[in-house]
Amino acid sequence: xxxxRKRLGEAARRNESWLCVGLDPDPAKLPEPLRSLPxxxxxxxxxxxxxxxxxxxxxxxxxxxxxxxxxGPEGFSLLRxxxxxxxxxxxxxxxxxxxxxxASTARKYAEAAFEGLGADAVxxxxxxxxxxxxPFLRYEGRGVFLxxxxxxxxxRDVQDLPCGGKPLYQYIAERAVEWRTRHPEGGELGLVVGxxxxxxxxxxxxxxxxxxxxLVPGVGAQGGDLEKAVRAAANSRGENALVVAARSVLYASPxxxxxxxxxxxxxRLRLALQSALGAE
Amino acid sequence: xxxxRKRLGEAARRNESWLCVGLDPDPAKLPEPLRSLPxxxxxxxxxxxxxxxxxxxxxxxxxxxxxxxxxGPEGFSLLRxxxxxxxxxxxxxxxxxxxxxxASTARKYAEAAFEGLGADAVxxxxxxxxxxxxPFLRYEGRGVFLxxxxxxxxxRDVQDLPCGGKPLYQYIAERAVEWRTRHPEGGELGLVVGxxxxxxxxxxxxxxxxxxxxLVPGVGAQGGDLEKAVRAAANSRGENALVVAARSVLYASPxxxxxxxxxxxxxRLRLALQSALGAE
Numbered sequence: 001x002x003x004x005r006k007r008l009g010e011a012a013r014r015n016e017s018w019l020c021v022g023l024d025p026d027p028a029k030l031p032e033p034l035r036s037l038p039x040x041x042x043x044x045x046x047x048x049x050x051x052x053x054x055x056x057x058x059x060x061x062x063x064x065x066x067x068x069x070x071x072g073p074e075g076f077s078l079l080r081x082x083x084x085x086x087x088x089x090x091x092x093x094x095x096x097x098x099x100x101x102x103a104s105t106a107r108k109y110a111e112a113a114f115e116g117l118g119a120d121a122v123x124x125x126x127x128x129x130x131x132x133x134x135p136f137l138r139y140e141g142r143g144v145f146l147x148x149x150x151x152x153x154x155x156r157d158v159q160d161l162p163c164g165g166k167p168l169y170q171y172i173a174e175r176a177v178e179w180r181t182r183h184p185e186g187g188e189l190g191l192v193v194g195x196x197x198x199x200x201x202x203x204x205x206x207x208x209x210x211x212x213x214x215l216v217p218g219v220g221a222q223g224g225d226l227e228k229a230v231r232a233a234a235n236s237r238g239e240n241a242l243v244v245a246a247r248s249v250l251y252a253s254p255x256x257x258x259x260x261x262x263x264x265x266x267x268r269l270r271l272a273l274q275s276a277l278g279a280e
Numbered sequence: 281x282x283x284x285r286k287r288l289g290e291a292a293r294r295n296e297s298w299l300c301v302g303l304d305p306d307p308a309k310l311p312e313p314l315r316s317l318p319x320x321x322x323x324x325x326x327x328x329x330x331x332x333x334x335x336x337x338x339x340x341x342x343x344x345x346x347x348x349x350x351x352g353p354e355g356f357s358l359l360r361x362x363x364x365x366x367x368x369x370x371x372x373x374x375x376x377x378x379x380x381x382x383a384s385t386a387r388k389y390a391e392a393a394f395e396g397l398g399a400d401a402v403x404x405x406x407x408x409x410x411x412x413x414x415p416f417l418r419y420e421g422r423g424v425f426l427x428x429x430x431x432x433x434x435x436r437d438v439q440d441l442p443c444g445g446k447p448l449y450q451y452i453a454e455r456a457v458e459w460r461t462r463h464p465e466g467g468e469l470g471l472v473v474g475x476x477x478x479x480x481x482x483x484x485x486x487x488x489x490x491x492x493x494x495l496v497p498g499v500g501a502q503g504g505d506l507e508k509a510v511r512a513a514a515n516s517r518g519e520n521a522l523v524v525a526a527r528s529v530l531y532a533s534p535x536x537x538x539x540x541x542x543x544x545x546x547x548r549l550r551l552a553l554q555s556a557l558g559a560e
Contacts, residue, residue, distance in 0.1 A: 005537070064381070066385045066386075067388050069356075069389065070389075073353045076353040080352070098380055098381050099346075101344070101378055102431060102502075103432060105344055108344075109349065109350075112350045116352050125407055126407065128434065128439075129435055129437030129438050130434045133433065146409060147408075150382065150407075151382060152409065152411055153409075154383075154411035155409055158406060159408075161330040162444060163442065164442055168438075168443070217440070222382075
């Protein structure tokens, strides 16, 4: 399998976009016209139309596992169908699962994400240390995004704690630089840094230098400023920062025109990203 | 719903046991006689026999979500069947999922665990802070076990970092004491502390005092010393410490007698726990 990095770069160049759309379907928020359908059917149709409307505007899609798990075993089947069939093959899928467990269990999570569901990359929690991350990194050609500084208000409870003279998230970024090179034949290690904290994002980019991929959620519904976030996250060539929007794209309109509205919002974000990066 | 704490205490008293058996089925490790069956069927039969053979010896069961996710959507169905049907109603089930995500997503994970799967308690990762834990705590009558000091070698990479003059895991234990009281009408907050680090376990018990429940994995295959671990984890009345064994019970015999062998090992562990606690 060609590397995640290459496949992502190709999609970004083809669509001239570093926008990643989060596919987090909530039955309670679906557009009005879909609500008369059975929930699973409504969600699947919603996802198909959103992907069809945005596939030439994104570098990747990011489904969050929680929204599928909440739909029960059939939701898990839908997640597999989404990754293996609904999303076009040339667009990488990042499974946002934030898994973290001891090595023997992490191997099972990696198997579920990469072999079962067919994800191209997965998000992982660093709290258990390197041996919990390694089983994911052993998969050649895949991507692993380690949580560093998340986009939620509570991020500061733990991630900002001063650890040996610096906030914990900076320590995680330093470890990631080191862990990234331990499996040269394995997957690509990147970091998750929330758009809601542009100063912290800039500090992380400084620590990890140009090569590392940063996944930047929190634009849109979570209130992160897109321009500030992407300028802070991109490297010196205006690359390697995937900016994620989910709710603002998915629920751009509650009516029949939801797919067109999603397309308009994705296009707006894509152009704003281009402009922010070009204006540097 | 009666509180998780009460239901757990009743099961512990009824079976005179603080042993919690981890239900982590790996198709590659199943007893020889089951291997000729289709994997899903083999796993289900294995779980039914293990539960039947140990149900009067445990205070709780702890399935780890990864092992079911690795079996695909059908594995997810089996997990629901296990929790809702295979385990007797009077024995609480702790879903070991180690979830951690921003609040709006954590609500979906809580819905999946408590409403969908029907778990009595769930394990949660503290890295994202309190707002990622709160949606789980809002469920009245359920339990939430926050990771504090895990049982794996890599635990020290992050959890031992000196944060404001003390290791991070101690800081988490202090926060848990505070977070536990924020939702008096909600669920019960406990901590996960690995049996492989008895000194750290003792320090955590000291911080959280008598009332908090500690979930202690790592006995058996992971090499934790049962006596040391349970003495360190139990409170001054010899209670509130759930000691978890998984592989050493599940795979006690690779032959036809696997269920009897699992029962013998569970009984041995139960008596060792009684003796360690009684000898204090």
